[in-house]
Amino acid sequence: xxxxxxxxxPFNVPEGATVAFNCTYSNSASQSFFWYRQDCxxxxxxxMSVYSSGNEDGRFTAQLNRASQYISLLIRDSxxxxxxxxxxxxxxxxxxxxxxxxxxGTKLSVIP
Amino acid sequence: xxxxxxxxxxxxxxxxxxxxxxxxxxxxxxxxSWYRQxxxxxxRQIYYSMNVEVTDKGDVPEGYKVSRKExxxxxxxxxxxSPNQTSLxxxxxxxxxxxxxxxxxxxxxxxxxx
Numbered sequence: 001x002x003x004x005x006x007x008x009x010p011f012n013v014p015e016g017a018t019v020a021f022n023c024t025y026s027n028s029a030s031q032s033f034f035w036y037r038q039d040c041x042x043x044x045x046x047x048m049s050v051y052s053s054g055n056e057d058g059r060f061t062a063q064l065n066r067a068s069q070y071i072s073l074l075i076r077d078s079x080x081x082x083x084x085x086x087x088x089x090x091x092x093x094x095x096x097x098x099x100x101x102x103x104x105g106t107k108l109s110v111i112p
Numbered sequence: 113x114x115x116x117x118x119x120x121x122x123x124x125x126x127x128x129x130x131x132x133x134x135x136x137x138x139x140x141x142x143x144x145s146w147y148r149q150x151x152x153x154x155x156r157q158i159y160y161s162m163n164v165e166v167t168d169k170g171d172v173p174e175g176y177k178v179s180r181k182e183x184x185x186x187x188x189x190x191x192x193x194s195p196n197q198t199s200l201x202x203x204x205x206x207x208x209x210x211x212x213x214x215x216x217x218x219x220x221x222x223x224x225x226x
Contacts, residue, residue, distance in 0.1 A: 043217035098143050104154035
């Protein structure tokens with residue numbers, strides 16, 4: 001089983017739509033969880049951390065389900081500028097917790 | 113401006129010709145790392161460094177070397193590049209003194225080995 005799995009998409013959605021991505025991870029001892037955003041041929045950038053209680057940042061909501069080992073990202077009122085690849089990222093517990101394990105990404109295209 | 117810089121940004125070279133990709137960060141970060149990104153394979157870690165003179169292998173270290181003689185610099189060395197090392201390379205850094213674990217990435221180096 002792969003460590004971090006994501007649906008590669010692409011998700012093609014109209015402007016204003018709500019879209020959700022899920023990600024599953026295999027290591028139950030994983031400590032920290034993130035969503036990164038990567039625009040085409042550019043570097044990944046942190047979008048948001050994911051906390052057990054769930055967290056929201058404007059139109060973006062992230063949730064973590066430790067029991068089922070999945071993470072979700074919800075984008076409301078999609079904008080054209082949201083078009084990108086969204087990377088699910090997990091860190092192990094303990095001394096290696098700076099090591100990021102990346103999913104392969106989910107591609108989102110927001111269409112006018 | 114806080115940033116991670118990489119040079120060169122684009123490089124075309126031939127098999128066997130040694131090359132170095134430089135990485136520098138101005139945020140006084142302890143942790144630095146190199147990744148390669150290939151279609152269908154995602155980002156994979158090559159080497160990382162927890163601090164000066166402390167380096168360790170990532171998931172795909174074969175064919176690469178690194179050094180960390182100064183805190184700000186973490187060069188990636190390909191002693192004898194081969195075509196299977198054609199890839200997009202990213203350097204990243206992070207502070208180990210903060211708990212956010214956010215990594216800051218450089219703009220990437222696109223390497224082609226013919």
